[in-house]
Amino acid sequence: xxxxxxxxxxxxxxxxxxxxxxxxxxxxxxxxxxxxxxxxxxxxxxxxxxxxxxxxxxxxxxxxxxxxxxxxxxxxxxxxxxxxxxxxxxxxxxxxxxxxxxxxxxxxxxxxxxxxxxxxxxxxxxxxxxxxxxxxxxxxxxxxxxxxxxxxxxxxxxxxxxxxxxxxxxxxxxxxxxxxxxxxxxxxxxxxxxxxxxxxxxxxxxxxxxxxxxxxxxxxxxxxxxxxxxxxxxxxxxxxxxxxxxxxxxxxxxxxxxxxxxxxxxxxxxxxxxxxxxxxxxxxxxxxxxxxxxxxxxxxxxxxx
Numbered sequence: 337x338x339x340x341x342x343x344x345x346x347x348x349x350x351x352x353x354x355x356x357x358x359x360x361x362x363x364x365x366x367x368x369x370x371x372x373x374x375x376x377x378x379x380x381x382x383x384x385x386x387x388x389x390x391x392x393x394x395x396x397x398x399x400x401x402x403x404x405x406x407x408x409x410x411x412x413x414x415x416x417x418x419x420x421x422x423x424x425x426x427x428x429x430x431x432x433x434x435x436x437x438x439x440x441x442x443x444x445x446x447x448x449x450x451x452x453x454x455x456x457x458x459x460x461x462x463x464x465x466x467x468x469x470x471x472x473x474x475x476x477x478x479x480x481x482x483x484x485x486x487x488x489x490x491x492x493x494x495x496x497x498x499x500x501x502x503x504x505x506x507x508x509x510x511x512x513x514x515x516x517x518x519x520x521x522x523x524x525x526x527x528x529x530x531x532x533x534x535x536x537x538x539x540x541x542x543x544x545x546x547x548x549x550x551x552x553x554x555x556x557x558x559x560x561x562x563x564x565x566x567x568x569x570x571x572x573x574x575x576x577x578x579x580x581x582x583x584x585x586x587x588x589x590x591x592x593x594x595x596x597x598x599x600x601x602x603x604x605x606x607x608x609x610x611x612x613x614x615x616x617x618x619x620x621x622x623x624x625x626x627x628x629x630x631x632x633x634x635x636x637x638x639x640x641x
Contacts, residue, residue, distance in 0.1 A: 348464045349556040355457045356551050362446040362453075363544050369443030370533040370540075373501060373508075376436040377529040379428075381512040388426030433505040440488075440502035447486055447502075451479040454543070457551050464554060471550030478543035482536055501533050 379385050454476035461469040488500035490507065499507055511529060514520040 348460050348466075348554055351460055352457060352466075352551040352554045355453045355460075356548060356555075359450050359453045359457075359547055360544060362450045363540055365446040366443055366450065366540060367537055369439040369446065370501060370537050372435055372439035373443070374530055374533040376432050376439070376505065377508050377512075379432055380508050381515075381525070381530075384423075385428040386425060386432065387423040388428070389423055436505035436508065440504045443486060443502040447479070447483045451476070451483050454479045454547055457547060461551055461554055466551065466554035468550040468553050471546040473550075475543040475547035475550060478539055478546070482539060482543070485532075485536060499528055501529075501536060 454472070458469065458472045458476045460466075461472050486501040488503040488507065490499050490503065499511070508529060511520065511525045515522045515525050
Protein backbone atom coordinates (compact mmCIF):
# COMPACT_ATOMS: atom_id res chain seq x y z
CA UNK A 337 0.00 0.00 0.00
CA UNK A 338 1.66 3.30 -1.04
CA UNK A 339 2.24 5.89 1.66
CA UNK A 340 0.00 8.94 1.20
CA UNK A 341 1.41 12.44 0.99
CA UNK A 342 1.92 14.37 4.21
CA UNK A 343 -0.55 17.01 3.08
CA UNK A 344 -3.33 14.40 3.01
CA UNK A 345 -3.48 14.22 6.79
CA UNK A 346 -1.71 17.36 8.01
CA UNK A 347 -4.94 18.67 9.52
CA UNK A 348 -5.55 15.37 11.35
CA UNK A 349 -2.09 15.34 12.97
CA UNK A 350 -2.96 17.52 16.03
CA UNK A 351 -6.11 15.48 16.67
CA UNK A 352 -4.22 12.16 16.54
CA UNK A 353 -1.52 13.54 18.84
CA UNK A 354 -4.11 14.70 21.39
CA UNK A 355 -5.94 11.36 21.27
CA UNK A 356 -2.73 9.39 21.76
CA UNK A 357 -1.65 11.48 24.76
CA UNK A 358 -5.10 11.31 26.34
CA UNK A 359 -5.35 7.55 25.89
CA UNK A 360 -1.94 6.98 27.48
CA UNK A 361 -2.81 9.21 30.45
CA UNK A 362 -6.12 7.50 31.18
CA UNK A 363 -4.51 4.09 30.66
CA UNK A 364 -2.16 4.84 33.53
CA UNK A 365 -5.21 5.64 35.68
CA UNK A 366 -6.81 2.32 34.66
CA UNK A 367 -3.65 0.38 35.51
CA UNK A 368 -3.45 1.97 38.97
CA UNK A 369 -7.15 1.25 39.58
CA UNK A 370 -6.75 -2.42 38.62
CA UNK A 371 -3.74 -2.77 40.89
CA UNK A 372 -5.64 -1.17 43.79
CA UNK A 373 -8.62 -3.49 43.28
CA UNK A 374 -6.41 -6.58 43.19
CA UNK A 375 -4.56 -5.48 46.35
CA UNK A 376 -7.87 -4.87 48.12
CA UNK A 377 -9.02 -8.41 47.36
CA UNK A 378 -5.70 -9.80 48.59
CA UNK A 379 -6.05 -7.96 51.92
CA UNK A 380 -9.68 -9.06 52.32
CA UNK A 381 -9.16 -12.70 51.43
CA UNK A 382 -5.72 -13.52 52.83
CA UNK A 383 -5.38 -11.22 55.85
CA UNK A 384 -7.41 -10.01 58.81
CA UNK A 385 -6.68 -6.30 58.57
CA UNK A 386 -10.42 -5.62 58.36
CA UNK A 387 -10.95 -6.69 61.95
CA UNK A 388 -9.71 -5.50 65.29
CA UNK A 389 -9.73 -7.49 68.53
CA UNK A 390 -12.24 -6.40 71.17
CA UNK A 391 -10.72 -6.05 74.64
CA UNK A 392 -12.29 -7.65 77.74
CA UNK A 393 -13.21 -4.26 79.23
CA UNK A 394 -15.34 -3.36 76.24
CA UNK A 395 -16.89 -6.78 75.87
CA UNK A 396 -20.45 -7.14 77.10
CA UNK A 397 -20.63 -9.05 80.37
CA UNK A 398 -23.33 -11.71 80.51
CA UNK A 399 -25.29 -12.01 83.79
CA UNK A 400 -24.55 -15.05 85.94
CA UNK A 401 -27.28 -17.67 86.29
CA UNK A 402 -27.56 -20.85 88.41
CA UNK A 403 -27.92 -24.01 86.37
CA UNK A 404 -28.27 -27.61 87.28
CA UNK A 405 -25.24 -29.74 87.86
CA UNK A 406 -24.18 -31.83 84.92
CA UNK A 407 -21.53 -34.50 84.51
CA UNK A 408 -18.16 -33.10 83.60
CA UNK A 409 -16.83 -33.88 80.11
CA UNK A 410 -13.22 -34.94 79.75
CA UNK A 411 -10.89 -32.46 78.04
CA UNK A 412 -9.39 -33.79 74.85
CA UNK A 413 -7.02 -30.93 74.06
CA UNK A 414 -6.11 -27.45 75.13
CA UNK A 415 -7.62 -26.03 71.95
CA UNK A 416 -11.10 -26.96 73.10
CA UNK A 417 -10.64 -24.82 76.19
CA UNK A 418 -9.50 -21.53 74.44
CA UNK A 419 -12.25 -19.85 72.40
CA UNK A 420 -11.51 -17.36 69.63
CA UNK A 421 -11.23 -13.76 70.81
CA UNK A 422 -14.12 -11.54 69.78
CA UNK A 423 -13.52 -9.43 66.67
CA UNK A 424 -15.21 -6.41 65.10
CA UNK A 425 -14.78 -4.44 61.90
CA UNK A 426 -12.22 -1.73 62.44
CA UNK A 427 -10.57 1.16 60.63
CA UNK A 428 -8.88 -1.20 58.14
CA UNK A 429 -12.26 -2.18 56.73
CA UNK A 430 -13.20 1.44 56.14
CA UNK A 431 -9.86 2.18 54.46
CA UNK A 432 -10.18 -0.82 52.14
CA UNK A 433 -13.77 0.08 51.28
CA UNK A 434 -12.83 3.67 50.41
CA UNK A 435 -9.86 2.61 48.29
CA UNK A 436 -11.84 -0.03 46.40
CA UNK A 437 -14.82 2.24 45.68
CA UNK A 438 -12.62 5.11 44.44
CA UNK A 439 -10.57 2.75 42.26
CA UNK A 440 -13.71 1.20 40.76
CA UNK A 441 -15.24 4.57 39.93
CA UNK A 442 -12.09 6.03 38.37
CA UNK A 443 -11.40 2.80 36.49
CA UNK A 444 -14.85 2.65 34.89
CA UNK A 445 -14.76 6.31 33.83
CA UNK A 446 -11.23 6.01 32.43
CA UNK A 447 -12.11 2.83 30.54
CA UNK A 448 -15.08 4.54 28.89
CA UNK A 449 -12.91 7.54 27.90
CA UNK A 450 -10.09 5.40 26.46
CA UNK A 451 -12.53 3.24 24.51
CA UNK A 452 -14.11 6.35 22.94
CA UNK A 453 -10.67 7.82 22.15
CA UNK A 454 -9.54 4.60 20.46
CA UNK A 455 -12.61 4.51 18.23
CA UNK A 456 -12.22 8.22 17.35
CA UNK A 457 -8.58 7.62 16.41
CA UNK A 458 -9.62 4.64 14.29
CA UNK A 459 -12.16 6.75 12.40
CA UNK A 460 -9.57 9.48 11.75
CA UNK A 461 -6.83 7.15 10.49
CA UNK A 462 -9.33 5.26 8.33
CA UNK A 463 -10.71 8.44 6.73
CA UNK A 464 -7.28 9.96 6.05
CA UNK A 465 -5.64 6.75 4.81
CA UNK A 466 -2.88 6.59 7.43
CA UNK A 467 -0.63 3.56 7.21
CA UNK A 468 -1.22 1.29 10.21
CA UNK A 469 -4.97 1.73 10.59
CA UNK A 470 -5.36 -1.98 11.38
CA UNK A 471 -3.42 -1.48 14.62
CA UNK A 472 -5.66 1.38 15.72
CA UNK A 473 -8.77 -0.72 15.06
CA UNK A 474 -7.22 -3.62 16.97
CA UNK A 475 -6.61 -1.33 19.95
CA UNK A 476 -10.23 -0.10 19.85
CA UNK A 477 -11.50 -3.69 19.78
CA UNK A 478 -9.36 -4.71 22.76
CA UNK A 479 -10.49 -1.69 24.78
CA UNK A 480 -14.13 -2.55 24.07
CA UNK A 481 -13.55 -6.07 25.39
CA UNK A 482 -11.80 -4.66 28.48
CA UNK A 483 -14.73 -2.35 29.17
CA UNK A 484 -17.16 -5.28 28.93
CA UNK A 485 -15.01 -7.34 31.32
CA UNK A 486 -14.68 -4.53 33.88
CA UNK A 487 -18.34 -3.45 34.15
CA UNK A 488 -20.03 -4.95 37.25
CA UNK A 489 -22.87 -6.73 35.47
CA UNK A 490 -24.01 -8.39 38.74
CA UNK A 491 -25.25 -5.00 39.97
CA UNK A 492 -27.88 -4.97 37.22
CA UNK A 493 -28.22 -8.72 36.68
CA UNK A 494 -27.55 -10.66 39.90
CA UNK A 495 -27.45 -14.00 38.06
CA UNK A 496 -24.77 -12.81 35.61
CA UNK A 497 -21.62 -14.96 35.67
CA UNK A 498 -19.35 -11.94 35.13
CA UNK A 499 -18.71 -10.02 38.34
CA UNK A 500 -16.53 -7.34 36.72
CA UNK A 501 -13.11 -6.16 37.80
CA UNK A 502 -14.38 -2.79 39.05
CA UNK A 503 -17.23 -4.25 41.10
CA UNK A 504 -16.56 -2.26 44.27
CA UNK A 505 -15.86 -3.43 47.81
CA UNK A 506 -18.91 -5.37 48.97
CA UNK A 507 -18.76 -7.95 46.12
CA UNK A 508 -15.14 -8.66 47.10
CA UNK A 509 -16.17 -9.28 50.72
CA UNK A 510 -19.09 -11.47 49.60
CA UNK A 511 -16.82 -13.48 47.30
CA UNK A 512 -14.32 -14.06 50.09
CA UNK A 513 -17.11 -15.12 52.47
CA UNK A 514 -18.55 -17.51 49.87
CA UNK A 515 -15.34 -19.53 49.92
CA UNK A 516 -15.58 -19.97 53.70
CA UNK A 517 -19.19 -21.16 53.49
CA UNK A 518 -18.43 -23.50 50.58
CA UNK A 519 -20.73 -21.79 48.07
CA UNK A 520 -17.82 -21.04 45.72
CA UNK A 521 -14.49 -22.62 45.17
CA UNK A 522 -11.36 -20.88 46.38
CA UNK A 523 -9.67 -21.19 42.99
CA UNK A 524 -12.64 -19.63 41.19
CA UNK A 525 -12.74 -16.58 43.43
CA UNK A 526 -8.97 -16.03 43.28
CA UNK A 527 -9.04 -16.31 39.49
CA UNK A 528 -11.89 -13.81 39.10
CA UNK A 529 -10.62 -11.16 41.53
CA UNK A 530 -6.87 -11.79 41.72
CA UNK A 531 -5.58 -13.17 38.42
CA UNK A 532 -8.08 -11.64 35.98
CA UNK A 533 -7.02 -8.01 36.75
CA UNK A 534 -3.42 -8.89 35.90
CA UNK A 535 -4.48 -10.45 32.59
CA UNK A 536 -6.56 -7.38 31.73
CA UNK A 537 -3.63 -5.16 32.65
CA UNK A 538 -1.40 -6.93 30.11
CA UNK A 539 -4.11 -6.53 27.46
CA UNK A 540 -4.28 -2.82 28.27
CA UNK A 541 -0.55 -2.42 27.65
CA UNK A 542 -0.85 -4.32 24.36
CA UNK A 543 -3.77 -2.13 23.23
CA UNK A 544 -1.89 1.09 23.98
CA UNK A 545 1.13 -0.17 22.05
CA UNK A 546 -1.05 -0.86 19.02
CA UNK A 547 -2.72 2.54 19.27
CA UNK A 548 0.61 4.39 19.49
CA UNK A 549 2.03 2.54 16.47
CA UNK A 550 -1.19 2.85 14.47
CA UNK A 551 -1.47 6.65 14.70
CA UNK A 552 2.27 7.48 14.60
CA UNK A 553 2.33 7.60 10.78
CA UNK A 554 -0.40 10.27 10.80
CA UNK A 555 1.45 12.62 13.17
CA UNK A 556 3.52 15.12 11.18
CA UNK A 557 6.71 15.89 13.07
CA UNK A 558 8.20 18.58 10.78
CA UNK A 559 6.47 21.93 10.29
CA UNK A 560 9.48 23.38 8.38
CA UNK A 561 11.98 21.86 6.02
CA UNK A 562 14.11 19.26 7.87
CA UNK A 563 17.34 20.96 6.69
CA UNK A 564 16.23 24.31 8.10
CA UNK A 565 15.20 22.68 11.39
CA UNK A 566 18.62 21.01 11.63
CA UNK A 567 20.39 24.34 11.10
CA UNK A 568 18.25 26.07 13.74
CA UNK A 569 18.88 23.24 16.22
CA UNK A 570 22.65 23.51 15.60
CA UNK A 571 22.56 27.27 16.24
CA UNK A 572 20.66 26.73 19.50
CA UNK A 573 23.19 24.13 20.60
CA UNK A 574 26.41 26.02 19.70
CA UNK A 575 25.23 29.52 20.61
CA UNK A 576 24.40 32.61 18.59
CA UNK A 577 27.96 33.97 18.84
CA UNK A 578 29.75 30.95 17.43
CA UNK A 579 31.28 30.76 13.98
CA UNK A 580 28.87 28.02 13.05
CA UNK A 581 25.95 30.22 14.02
CA UNK A 582 27.03 32.95 11.61
CA UNK A 583 27.47 30.50 8.77
CA UNK A 584 24.19 28.79 9.53
CA UNK A 585 22.33 32.09 9.77
CA UNK A 586 23.72 33.11 6.40
CA UNK A 587 22.67 29.81 4.88
CA UNK A 588 19.16 30.16 6.25
CA UNK A 589 18.97 33.78 5.03
CA UNK A 590 20.09 32.79 1.55
CA UNK A 591 17.51 30.01 1.48
CA UNK A 592 14.75 32.45 2.39
CA UNK A 593 15.97 35.38 0.22
CA UNK A 594 14.00 36.25 -2.93
CA UNK A 595 15.43 34.74 -6.08
CA UNK A 596 16.59 37.15 -8.81
CA UNK A 597 14.91 36.33 -12.12
CA UNK A 598 17.23 34.96 -14.76
CA UNK A 599 17.44 36.88 -18.04
CA UNK A 600 16.35 34.50 -20.71
CA UNK A 601 17.42 34.58 -24.36
CA UNK A 602 15.05 36.57 -26.50
CA UNK A 603 14.44 39.47 -24.10
CA UNK A 604 16.43 41.88 -26.26
CA UNK A 605 18.34 39.86 -28.80
CA UNK A 606 19.36 42.90 -30.85
CA UNK A 607 21.12 44.60 -27.91
CA UNK A 608 23.01 41.44 -27.11
CA UNK A 609 24.14 41.02 -30.75
CA UNK A 610 25.36 44.63 -31.02
CA UNK A 611 27.25 44.32 -27.73
CA UNK A 612 29.01 41.19 -29.00
CA UNK A 613 29.98 42.94 -32.25
CA UNK A 614 31.35 45.91 -30.36
CA UNK A 615 33.53 43.65 -28.28
CA UNK A 616 34.96 42.12 -31.45
CA UNK A 617 35.51 45.51 -33.09
CA UNK A 618 37.00 47.12 -29.98
CA UNK A 619 34.55 50.00 -30.03
CA UNK A 620 31.94 51.19 -27.63
CA UNK A 621 28.51 52.46 -28.41
CA UNK A 622 27.78 56.04 -27.35
CA UNK A 623 25.69 56.29 -24.22
CA UNK A 624 22.77 58.63 -23.78
CA UNK A 625 23.90 62.26 -24.19
CA UNK A 626 27.23 61.44 -25.86
CA UNK A 627 27.88 62.51 -29.53
CA UNK A 628 27.71 59.70 -32.02
CA UNK A 629 30.86 58.53 -33.80
CA UNK A 630 31.54 60.01 -37.26
CA UNK A 631 33.96 58.96 -39.99
CA UNK A 632 37.19 60.99 -39.93
CA UNK A 633 38.32 60.15 -43.47
CA UNK A 634 41.25 58.04 -42.29
CA UNK A 635 39.20 54.94 -41.70
CA UNK A 636 39.81 52.26 -44.31
CA UNK A 637 36.98 51.40 -46.61
CA UNK A 638 35.17 48.25 -45.67
CA UNK A 639 32.63 46.25 -47.46
CA UNK A 640 29.20 46.30 -45.89
CA UNK A 641 28.18 43.09 -44.25
